[in-house]
Amino acid sequence: MGLFVMRAVGIPVALDKTLWTRMDWGHNWGAVWQDGRFHSFAPGEQLPGEYLPVLNGRGNLRPAKVYRSHFGLCSVPGREEGADDGYATWLKSPLLEDVSPEYLERPVDVGVSTDRIREFVHASGRVYLCAYNYYRWEPIAMGCRTDAVCQFHRVGCDNIFIVADSPSGGRLRFLTAPFHADASGHVRKFIPRTDQTRAFTFPKRKRLLKRPYTLHYWDAESASFSPLEYDSTADSTQSYTNIPENALLWFTVPDRIVNQRVFYLENDSVITMDLIR
Known part of the structure; x- marks a missing residue:
């Protein structure tokens, strides 16, 4: 208006x-x-x-x-x-x-390789840089794939992304695991190591206490979030001992609410992207 x-x-x-x-x-x-x-x-x-x-x-x-x-x-x-x-x-x-x-104070170019050899017949070479936004990966930028390398220009980093293409034109196909691109554009991929697990206790939201929560990790093989069984739950916390190392995580309630963000664990801290770095 x-x-x-x-x-x-x-x-x-x-x-x-x-x-x-x-x-x-x-x-x-x-x-x-x-x-x-x-x-x-x-x-x-x-x-x-x-x-x-x-x-x-x-x-x-x-x-x-x-x-x-x-x-x-x-x-x-x-x-x-x-x-x-x-x-x-x-x-x-x-x-x-x-x-x-x-x-953006310091936009950078981001280059990331596909995780495994795929058949690119009928693919256009166009790829999409996606961010996890309200329960789905949404494209935020278009780029180009040359062989196995996907390139995107002038991106604000220190964010979690995934790269996809659309060979059928109707839906996205993920070409990489989710990854964190730091302020310089360096990439750390979240490929979970299911043979190495760790324990962690997560706090529940203050307004959603006493609710059942589900912890998901991104399964790079199925290209989807998979749930994990919790070991114990209380009014304000929920504990796990089976979290794969180097996994992208998502801790949610069944309700479709705003800002149930993806994150990862580093040492004994939950790392999200909503802080100033």
């Missing part, structure tokens, strides 16, 4: 958007053209110049990719690479421009 009002009186504004990687769902905000460049703002909240510090100052709001929606056709890096695979995603809109460098 704020953008429509500004356009009605002749102020040039665009719509910027992201799909969150550190929490569920996504967000839209404004960008106003002044003195030869766009200035981000949030109508009714932050004035021009005030929104960028909000994104970079709060860990859960720091985006991995940002796109600008125009009225004219754009040329977006990655969109023209390889024949179209038929997969439907908002990232293919010809009106979108990748403006991630305007928002």
Whole structure:
């Protein structure tokens, strides 16, 4: 509504958007053209110049990719690479421009290899960088596969991703295990070692105490989350002794609620991506 009002009186504004990687769902905000460049703002909240510090100052709001929606056709890096695979995603809109460098302090290129030899006949070479968002892996960027290496440009890292393609055009096929890309773009894959397990006790959410929780780990072979049996449960905690080492984990209640985030264990700590690093 704020953008429509500004356009009605002749102020040039665009719509910027992201799909969150550190929490569920996504967000839209404004960008106003002044003195030869766009200035981000949030109508009714932050004035021009005030929104960028909000994104970079709060860990859960720091985006991995940002796109600008125009009225004219754009040329977006990655969109023209390889024949179209038929997969439907908002990232293919010809009106979108990748403006991630305007928002990210240190965007980097990410290269990651596929985990095992696959048959790439009928594959287009187009691949998707996905983040786990509200119970599914959602594409946040398009890239290109050359042989077994998938490449993505100008990404905000210190995030957990997975790479997929869509050989049939209707659904995603995962080409890698989930991985953490650090601030420099270095990749650590979460390939669980089921022959090496560890124990851990997880706290339950304050508003969801006394509920049954399920701990899942990402099974790289089945390319899906698999549940683990707990050893004991209490009103505020739930304990396990069978957690595979180097696994990506997901601790949930049966209800479909927001921000049941994926994470991993390091030493005696739960590592999530919603903190400032």
